[in-house]
Amino acid sequence: MARMGGTLVLFCYYLITVAFSAPEIGNSSWKMERDLINRLLDSSRYDASIQPSSISGIPTKVEIDLVLNSVGPVNDIDMVFRASFFLRQQWVDPRLKFNEVNHSIVLSEKRLSRMWVPDIFFPESTEETRHIITTPNVLIRLHPDGSILYSQRLSVTMQCRMDLSKFPLDRQECGIKMESYGYTTDDVYFTWSSERKSTSVMPNAYIPDFTLTNVTAHDCTAKYETGSFTCIQARLGLKREIGFYATQTYIPSILIVVLSWASFWIDHEAVPARISVGLLTVLTITTQSSGARAQLPRVPYVKAIDVWMSACLVFVFAAYMEYAVVTVLSRSYRKQKARQELKKNSKSTMATVSDVDVTITDQAKKPKDKDTGRFVDKLSRFIFPLAFLIFNFGYWIWYIHIA
Incomplete structure (x- = not known):
């Protein structure tokens, strides 16, 4: 029993000694590192301006x-x-x-x-x-x-x-x-x-x-x-x-080009409607092209976005100019048709014919059987989409896989 009591006393003394000596050990380690660093970086033995x-x-x-x-x-x-x-x-x-x-x-x-x-x-x-x-x-x-x-x-x-x-x-x-x-x-x-x-x-x-x-x-x-x-x-x-540019540039410009084709289904005699569609698409694609280029530096070479916007501008401008061609052809057809009717019904002299601006050469021509302007409109409904599809195919293949 006495032996157990002595052992317990020694154990308690050991715990107390460790508890009081631990901070001293920690302080000793900290002081050792501090003194070591001061010694290593002492300016009398170490010059920071000299490389190793x-x-x-x-x-x-x-x-x-x-x-x-x-x-x-x-x-x-x-x-x-x-x-x-x-x-x-x-x-x-x-x-x-x-x-x-x-x-x-x-x-x-x-x-x-x-x-x-x-x-x-x-x-x-x-x-x-x-x-x-x-x-x-x-x-x-x-x-x-x-x-x-x-x-x-x-x-x-x-x-x-x-x-x-x-x-x-x-x-x-x-x-x-x-x-x-x-x-x-x-x-x-x-x-x-x-x-x-x-x-x-x-x-x-x-x-x-x-x-x-x-x-x-x-x-x-x-x-x-x-x-x-x-x-x-x-x-x-x-x-x-490309996600941002697809939603902000490519898709809107495609829709504008497609919108320009709507004029091919509008009667060419509806002048205000066709001119409005043509001008709207040309001005819109021009504005969009300027906005796309404003975000880029003025480099001396042609960029892929320049090719795309220029091609879209060409397509909408061509659709607008197509109406001018259709108008000229339709006017020519109407004149020839009027002269044909006048030739059949007129019993007057050469002077009377001159009053309606008919020449001898025009009389020798054979009148057209159909309105060429309407035919160009019908043909454009297929040619323009096909041409734009071919351009898209070449554009994406070239810039994604070849260039």
């Missing part, structure tokens, strides 16, 4: 990987696009090796100014933003072997040289180019990460009017008069979604 290659004599290898968080919007007029992504860089700085602890240490972004970091810049950017809410979106992790992982979240607006010759059935390739500003390849060189996937896309990276088909990694090391500078690039394959 100056110490090791070997160009510093910086491994980079990119995670796209969002892409867009894409501005066709200015030919720029915006992308938000996580940029991770990893390199080894021999001056920051340590063996006091056997795990990595996460540093505050406030220590960043005391460390050497690669001087990456985006040569094709027009606007850059580092996210700082609610705190700067920066991660710095230091490993015992001197390896540093530097991750940050950025949003950048970049130029994208687009070929709009197939717009809106086009595909574009835009790039996120990253280059060293001051260090040549003798000092620093960039390469895509060997541990992580070089480029990846998060599921929420949605573009309103494009589909992101693929992201590929490339090397774009550039040579200037001041030397060779390391560069890498992520290329984004973008396929334009």
Whole structure:
């Protein structure tokens, strides 16, 4: 019984000792990391203005990987696009090796100014933003072997040289180019990460009017008069979604062209009705064409949308001009028919015939048996739809599968 009591006392003493010593252990670990960081980044032994290659004599290898968080919007007029992504860089700085602890240490972004970091810049950017809410979106992790992982979240607006010759059935390739500003390849060189996937896309990276088909990694090391500078690039394959343009441009223009054919079923003697339909369709397709082109830059080449709108304008204008042809042919038919009736019933002299503007040549002509104008109207009811159908077939086959 006494032995059990002694054991219980010892156990209680052990629990009390652990409880009071745990905070001291935690404080000791925290102090150890703080002292270690201060020692490593002490300005008397570490100069942030000197790159690691100056110490090791070997160009510093910086491994980079990119995670796209969002892409867009894409501005066709200015030919720029915006992308938000996580940029991770990893390199080894021999001056920051340590063996006091056997795990990595996460540093505050406030220590960043005391460390050497690669001087990456985006040569094709027009606007850059580092996210700082609610705190700067920066991660710095230091490993015992001197390896540093530097991750940050950025949003950048970049130029994208687009070929709009197939717009809106086009595909574009835009790039996120990253280059060293001051260090040549003798000092620093960039390469895509060997541990992580070089480029990846998060599921929420949605573009309103494009589909992101693929992201590929490339090397774009550039040579200037001041030397060779390391560069890498992520290329984004973008396929334009045609849904918006189908509902806003293609389908309405098709309906306008079809509306212009309604005049072929209106009697050619109903002048106000036929002129109204013709003018309405011509003016409407012209306005729609101007609206479609207003959303695009003034490039020197012909775009697919230009071909479509021009063809639709030609079809509605041809339908309008068809009425002019029908009017001329019908008037000629009525005159000939009047002269025929006059010839049968007239018993007057040549002067009387002259009063109705009949010449000797006209008398020699054989009058037509039917109204050619009405025949042209009936023929147009089939020729115009067939011609438009053939144009559609050639247009879509060419721009989707051939061009």
